[in-house]
Amino acid sequence: MDKIVIGGGERLIGEVEVSGSKNASLPIFAASLLTEGENLFHNVPRLKDVLTIVRVLKNLGVKVREKEGAYRIDATEVSNDEAPYDLVKTMRASILALGPLVARMGKARVSLPGGCAIGARPINLHLVGLEAMGAKIELRNGYVEAKADRLKGATISFDTATVTGTENLMMAATLAKGKTVLQNAAMEPEVVDLAGVLKKMGAKIEGAGTGLIGIEGVESLHATEHTITPDRIEAGTLMVAAGLTRGNIKLLRCPFHHMEAVVHKLRETGTEIDPEGEGVRVVGSRRIRSVDVKTQPYPGFPTDMQAQFMALMSLSRGLSVISETIFENRFIHVSELQRMGADIRTEGNTAIIQGVESLSGAQVMATDLRASASLILAGLAADGITEVSRVYHLDRGYEGLDQKLKMLGANIKRVKEGN
Numbered sequence: 001m002d003k004i005v006i007g008g009g010e011r012l013i014g015e016v017e018v019s020g021s022k023n024a025s026l027p028i029f030a031a032s033l034l035t036e037g038e039n040l041f042h043n044v045p046r047l048k049d050v051l052t053i054v055r056v057l058k059n060l061g062v063k064v065r066e067k068e069g070a071y072r073i074d075a076t077e078v079s080n081d082e083a084p085y086d087l088v089k090t091m092r093a094s095i096l097a098l099g100p101l102v103a104r105m106g107k108a109r110v111s112l113p114g115g116c117a118i119g120a121r122p123i124n125l126h127l128v129g130l131e132a133m134g135a136k137i138e139l140r141n142g143y144v145e146a147k148a149d150r151l152k153g154a155t156i157s158f159d160t161a162t163v164t165g166t167e168n169l170m171m172a173a174t175l176a177k178g179k180t181v182l183q184n185a186a187m188e189p190e191v192v193d194l195a196g197v198l199k200k201m202g203a204k205i206e207g208a209g210t211g212l213i214g215i216e217g218v219e220s221l222h223a224t225e226h227t228i229t230p231d232r233i234e235a236g237t238l239m240v241a242a243g244l245t246r247g248n249i250k251l252l253r254c255p256f257h258h259m260e261a262v263v264h265k266l267r268e269t270g271t272e273i274d275p276e277g278e279g280v281r282v283v284g285s286r287r288i289r290s291v292d293v294k295t296q297p298y299p300g301f302p303t304d305m306q307a308q309f310m311a312l313m314s315l316s317r318g319l320s321v322i323s324e325t326i327f328e329n330r331f332i333h334v335s336e337l338q339r340m341g342a343d344i345r346t347e348g349n350t351a352i353i354q355g356v357e358s359l360s361g362a363q364v365m366a367t368d369l370r371a372s373a374s375l376i377l378a379g380l381a382a383d384g385i386t387e388v389s390r391v392y393h394l395d396r397g398y399e400g401l402d403q404k405l406k407m408l409g410a411n412i413k414r415v416k417e418g419n
């Protein structure tokens with residue numbers, strides 16, 4: 001297992017390109033199961049999670065070829081309808097194969113994803129929606145077994161806005177008989193990117209990006225070509241890196257218009273963020289102001305930016321309060337930040353952060369994807385050396401973040417664990 005070693009105190013200066021979105025790539029790859037013919041997807045990030053969804057697709061008999069970040073995916077022949085435990089346990093988003101498989105094949109057997117470090121992560125809303133569309137669902141031996149001769153349109157109202165739940169049912173509805181309405185649907189940009197791809201495949205979808213999505217089922221969908229939208233969470237992570245190091249960076253291919261809540265909060269801390277030509281200029285301030293944050297479904301402040309923002313608040317000039325409303329256990333990074341000298345107290349899903357003058361480098365351990373990013377960010381600003389272990393978490397969701405930070409002047413390197 002690799003670890004990342006950082007010598008803190010370097011200002012980040014220069015230009016860096018934002019990669020394609022992980023959370024858009026995964027549902028869009030799953031959508032290829034709905035089509036006959038060869039899909040071509042560009043700007044796909046080189047991530048562990050993308051490689052996992054590719055393994056899920058290949059296991060279903062789908063042909064997948066990759067060349068320089070572009071993927072050709074041909075699901076004309078789907079010879080299997082099972083997403084096995086050993087794949088789903090490594091990436092819960094494999095559940096995104098469920099809706100497309102039931103819609104295309106009339107049946108699916110997908111391992112229940114189980115929980116993860118940040119929470120129980122149930123999929124009940126995915127299953128209730130498919131049942132409303134006429135699927136027969138059984139849970140057996142740790143698997144979801146779903147059958148439906150042909151799904152039928154239904155009106156589905158989500159108790160909670162669920163991103164992959166919205167995506168799974170939107171995909172299933174494209175081939176159902178009749179009209180489906182998704183109420184209290186997730187509005188994330190990744191849902192909109194997926195809807196854009198489905199429409200290019202021939203689907204009839206209205207309202208993506210709002211809480212009310214209408215899908216008129218069609219007989220079949222054809223392959224298409226698409227360029228994956230940039231990753232707003234990677235972009236936000238890089239902005240925090242500039243804010244923490246009094247840096248001056250320019251982000252290229254930054255999805256600025258998808259980042260209003262994050263940009264608004266970072267500007268409040270004193271970080272300057274302004275469009276500049278084709279990119280976005282980010283300049284960190286000497287004094288980081290304390291700002292409260294509450295995570296919300298889009299367009300609110302994203303839960304996927306909470307850990308990174310907490311690293312910034314650890315060095316702010318005052319007291320800030322961070323409330324995590326989406327997941328029940330997404331403060332695992334707190335104890336590691338405390339080991340670096342951060343003054344943080346948690347009460348349930350609320351963290352109270354008293355900014356300190358400085359953080360000290362330490363050996364810390366990553367526990368989930370965004371926690372690993374948070375610890376690397378803290379290491380950039382800490383005095384001395386920080387070693388972040390278990391960075392396989394990082395590699396699931398960031399394309400070469402350490403290399404990008406190194407290109408911007410960070411004193412950072414990746415070493416094999418145990419050296």
Ligand code: EPZ
Binds near residue numbers: 121122125126370
């Ligand atoms: C997606 O996860 C993202 N993953 C997550 O990103 C992100 O944190 C999350 O949305 C929230 O924005 C992908 O898109 C692949 P949810 P998802 O269903 O869809 C509850 C990252 O770091 N819920 O929107 O699994 C659930 O418990 C990852 O990139 C149910 O109760 O999240 C949670 O409290 C982490 N029943 C809330 O809804 C369900 O059937 C939101 O979860 C489904 C969800």
